[in-house]
Amino acid sequence: MLLKSTLKLLNNPVNRLLINRINSFNYGTVTSSINLDFLKRDKTSKAMKAYLERAQQHDEFMKTQNEEFKIGKRHLANMMGEDPVIYEDQEKIDEAISYLMPSALYDKRARPMMKPPEKIFPERKAAEFDETGRAHHFLFYTSKPNFFQLLYDAVEHLNGLNKFEDNMTRQQKSVDPALRLELSGSEWINQDQLELKLVENIQPVEYRYFVNVMNRLIEHPYSFRVKDFIDIYRRPLMNQTIILDIPKPHIDKDGKSFITVYECLRKKARGDVTVRFPGSGKILINGQDVTYFEYDQSREQILFPLIFTEMLDKVDIEANVEGGGPSGQAGAIRWGIAMGLRSFVDADVVEKMRYAGLLQRDYRRRERKKPGQEGARRKFTWKKR
Structure with missing residues (x-):
């Protein structure tokens, strides 16, 4: 029996390798110092x-x-x-x-x-697998676990609302109309914002899947029960406020439409601008034409909103301005003309004017002098002696 067990040990390749390693050492070497690292394996994938x-x-x-x-x-x-x-x-x-x-x-x-x-800088995903390379998330092998987790959660909420509706129906109870979700002032986040939230890149067709699933969720009569989940992926409509505030033009005694813009500000200049439509391109500034400004740069500032909207020969401009210098007065009149032209152009042109910066008021002022130096930025000359 001892001979058979010895032969079995020798036939094992690992044991043979170990015996050969032991025999390769000098006889006087202590066996506890034998390096057995070859038997260890790195479990990190x-x-x-x-x-x-x-x-x-x-x-x-x-x-x-x-x-x-x-x-x-x-x-x-x-x-x-x-x-x-x-x-x-x-x-x-x-x-x-x-x-x-x-x-x-x-x-x-x-x-x-x-x-x-x-x-x-965009966020990075945390480790989604253990040291052996085993994935933690059950949707890891879909390559987009966060996106499909979102769809999964939306469907789970929808199934929960269906069960709640069935229970209310059996109890012969109806939904209160006052509890319905009011989402008229918001919209779904766009694809870029959804990618930032999920820390994953998605395709346009996948974004449409997201919108369709969420629309089905908000159309449910009991969707107010999952309002917190829906609000995560909604954003308010704030970009249309300027368009909605466009005033309607008045009619003068000659039958022409006009709009007057007050509080036209730039630096220390203050003024008001009246835009009349239809017109012939006449421009009056404190009773004078564009030659009121000596420099061409100031004149170009006045004409730029009219050229940009292609209304140069279609409206008449009357402006009254005081205070400040030519640059400040030209900037104030330019802003007043741009704000007045909104009432005579369509929404697409107004949007282009906004992107061009014509509707943005310029609040810049002269920078104050700092104590301990010669001016706002200028320093005193340093002298060693």
């Missing part, structure tokens, strides 16, 4: 190793960006002549950026900004 490397690179990148952001806040405090401590608040940072670098661009993404790196 290649996918997990690649993820850990990418995560380490991303952490180092974000660490560098956070350090640069802190340095930028100190520089911003020095330019504003204030204590860096108060610039821990994002509102203070936005106010300083808008003061130092004003912009009349309508799209906020095109304006200068300074925000924490976490709000600028």
Whole structure:
């Protein structure tokens, strides 16, 4: 029996390899010092190793960006002549950026900004598998688990509402009309915003699937029970406020339509502008024509809204302005003309005017002098002796 058990041990390839390793050592070597690393296996998968490397690179990148952001806040405090401590608040940072670098661009993404790196750079997915490479999420192999998880949750809510409706029907109870969802002032988030929320890239056809499923959910009579889930993917309609506030023109004694824009401001200039339609292109500024302004740049500012909307020879302009210099007066009149032309052009042209920055009031002012220096930015000349 002992011979048979010995032969079985020798026939095992792992045991033979171990015996050969032991025999390769000197006889006096202690057996406990034998290196058995060849019997150990690295349980970490290649996918997990690649993820850990990418995560380490991303952490180092974000660490560098956070350090640069802190340095930028100190520089911003020095330019504003204030204590860096108060610039821990994002509102203070936005106010300083808008003061130092004003912009009349309508799209906020095109304006200068300074925000924490976490709000600028997109989020990264966390590990979705363990050290052995086994996926945690049950929809991992769909390649878009967050998107399909969203569809799954929407269907689960819909099934729950159907069950609740069946129970109410058996109890002969009807839904209260006052509890119905009112979503007239909002819309579904667009595809880009949905991708940021899910941290996944989706196709247009998949976005349509999302809209269709969510529309079915809000059409349910008891959809108010899942209002919190629906509000996550809705955004308010704020872009149409300027269009809705367009005043209707008045009629003068000659039968012409006119609109008067008051409080036309630019720097220290104050004025009002009247736009009459139809007209022949006549422009009066304090009783004079465009030669009221000596420089061509100021005249171009006056004519730009009329040329942009192709209304140069179709309306008459009457402007009264006082205070400030030629640049400020021209800017005030330009804004008044643009706001008055909204009543005589269609909505598409108004939208183009807004993108061109014609409807944005310019609030810039002369920067104040700072104590301890010669001017707003200029410093005193340093002399060693």
